[in-house]
Amino acid sequence: MIHIHVERKLMSADGVKILTIETRIPENQLICITGHSGAGKTTMLRMIAGLTRPDKGIIQIGETTVFDSFQKINLPPQKRNIGFMFQDYALFPNMTVEENIAFAQSREKDKDWINMLMETFGLKALRKQKPDKLSGGQKQRVALARALARKANILLLDEPLSAVDRKMRTELQDEILKTHQLFGSTILLVSHDEDEINKMASYIFPMDGEKSELKKV
Amino acid sequence: MKSDFINTLALTGELAVITTILLLIVGLPIAYGLSYSRRRIKAVFEALICMPLVLPPTVLGYYLLVAFSPQNAFGAFLEKYFDTRLAFTFEGIVIASIIAGLPFMIQPLQNGFTALPESYREAAYTLGKSKFETFYRVLLPNIKPSVITGIALTFAHSIGEFGIVLMVGGNIPGETRIASIAIYDQVQALNYKAANQYSGILFIISFALLTLIYSINKNFRLRMN
Numbered sequence: 001m002i003h004i005h006v007e008r009k010l011m012s013a014d015g016v017k018i019l020t021i022e023t024r025i026p027e028n029q030l031i032c033i034t035g036h037s038g039a040g041k042t043t044m045l046r047m048i049a050g051l052t053r054p055d056k057g058i059i060q061i062g063e064t065t066v067f068d069s070f071q072k073i074n075l076p077p078q079k080r081n082i083g084f085m086f087q088d089y090a091l092f093p094n095m096t097v098e099e100n101i102a103f104a105q106s107r108e109k110d111k112d113w114i115n116m117l118m119e120t121f122g123l124k125a126l127r128k129q130k131p132d133k134l135s136g137g138q139k140q141r142v143a144l145a146r147a148l149a150r151k152a153n154i155l156l157l158d159e160p161l162s163a164v165d166r167k168m169r170t171e172l173q174d175e176i177l178k179t180h181q182l183f184g185s186t187i188l189l190v191s192h193d194e195d196e197i198n199k200m201a202s203y204i205f206p207m208d209g210e211k212s213e214l215k216k217v
Numbered sequence: 218m219k220s221d222f223i224n225t226l227a228l229t230g231e232l233a234v235i236t237t238i239l240l241l242i243v244g245l246p247i248a249y250g251l252s253y254s255r256r257r258i259k260a261v262f263e264a265l266i267c268m269p270l271v272l273p274p275t276v277l278g279y280y281l282l283v284a285f286s287p288q289n290a291f292g293a294f295l296e297k298y299f300d301t302r303l304a305f306t307f308e309g310i311v312i313a314s315i316i317a318g319l320p321f322m323i324q325p326l327q328n329g330f331t332a333l334p335e336s337y338r339e340a341a342y343t344l345g346k347s348k349f350e351t352f353y354r355v356l357l358p359n360i361k362p363s364v365i366t367g368i369a370l371t372f373a374h375s376i377g378e379f380g381i382v383l384m385v386g387g388n389i390p391g392e393t394r395i396a397s398i399a400i401y402d403q404v405q406a407l408n409y410k411a412a413n414q415y416s417g418i419l420f421i422i423s424f425a426l427l428t429l430i431y432s433i434n435k436n437f438r439l440r441m442n
Binding site: 049050051076077078080081082083084086087088090092093094103104106146149150 | 344345
């Protein structure tokens with residue numbers, strides 16, 4: 001369960017607005033976050049990850065309070081045990097596919113886990129390639145594998161399928177669904193595509209209205 | 218004459234190598250701090266670091282000479298507690314050269330850091346890596362061309378240092394007389410042959426270094442595309 005009740009000032013095209021999010025996200029579900037651009041979808045993921053600080057409020061992941069403005073608690077991203085996949089994938093150009101994935105682990109590398117991830121995402125043949133040699137879809141799979149390599153319970157995917165064509169999109173949706181079934185993690189995914197939401201989501205979290213509420217699909 | 222010539226060139230090289238190494242060690246954390254700081258005071262530090270680009274070297278040299286003088290607080294402090302004098306010594310011109318070289322090292326490094334997508338740093342943090350590990354395993358390897366540019370520019374600039382070194386170090390053979398000062402000295406003595414030799418060597422080294430920078434950066438750009 002993720003309990004989030006926060007406020008954050010947002011700069012939008014219409015000026016400054018206050019983003020208020022209050023919801024409880026159940027465990028092991030795939031939640032699609034929707035809303036027009038500037039609604040605060042990315043900000044919501046970033047606040048859960050610890051990359052953006054809410055102005056006030058509280059965020060709890062399971063039993064752990066990761067942010068509490070009243071008690072002045074703000075755990076850094078390193079201590080939140082989440083996997084985050086960025087819109088631009090953020091693969092490190094100096095590392096190979098395998099090194100990018102292994103980088104997510106602590107000093108004691110779990111080689112079996114890394115090999116399993118590469119197998120699952122069809123990356124074995126690309127293990128020695130640098131990211132600049134990969135296609136958009138391949139980069140995406142590496143980013144997904146890397147986000148999972150830390151064995152995080154929560155995966156935050158910021159518009160992961162926005163930059164690929166229809167065919168690749170369907171394939172990657174299947175990858176994400178497979179990830180969800182295999183690893184049982186809670187996935188929060190930002191998406192605009194209605195078909196995608198219908199196909200993947202067990203819950204949706206629309207951020208367009210005054211007050212956002214989690215809806216079961 | 219010959220040993221004097223070699224000594225001067227060796228001293229020039231020594232000054233440039235020491236300045237470059239120390240500036241790289243000092244410059245990396247400063248450039249990193251400036252790249253990611255959002256404090257307003259950052260502009261003041263950036264302006265201070267770039268002052269050697271616009272200020273006449275004699276002005277900087279004059280202030281340093283005054284500061285190093287044993288008759289003033291800083292110089293007296295060094296002499297009393299460390300038994301060290303910086304005015305008219307090799308150590309003094311190293312410090313002067315470091316200050317004059319600050320923008321040549323820090324600007325390329327800072328440009329390198331700010332050109333990297335913010336998501337690299339954030340991705341490393343969400344993967345559980347500390348700021349230090351992110352710095353040396355993710356950021357530093359990806360700004361290699363900037364590091365090479367900083368090293369080459371600083372080295373080339375230190376080799377050609379003149380005004381500030383002359384002010385702080387004077388013209389003491391084997392201690393503070395570096396090639397650019399020797400050129401001036403030889404021209405004053407109408408010894409154009411020696412001036413020509415020094416000038417030729419400085420020209421070749423500077424040209425080679427700049428060619429190296431451009432070819433490395435071109436290769437890197439090609440690789441990235």
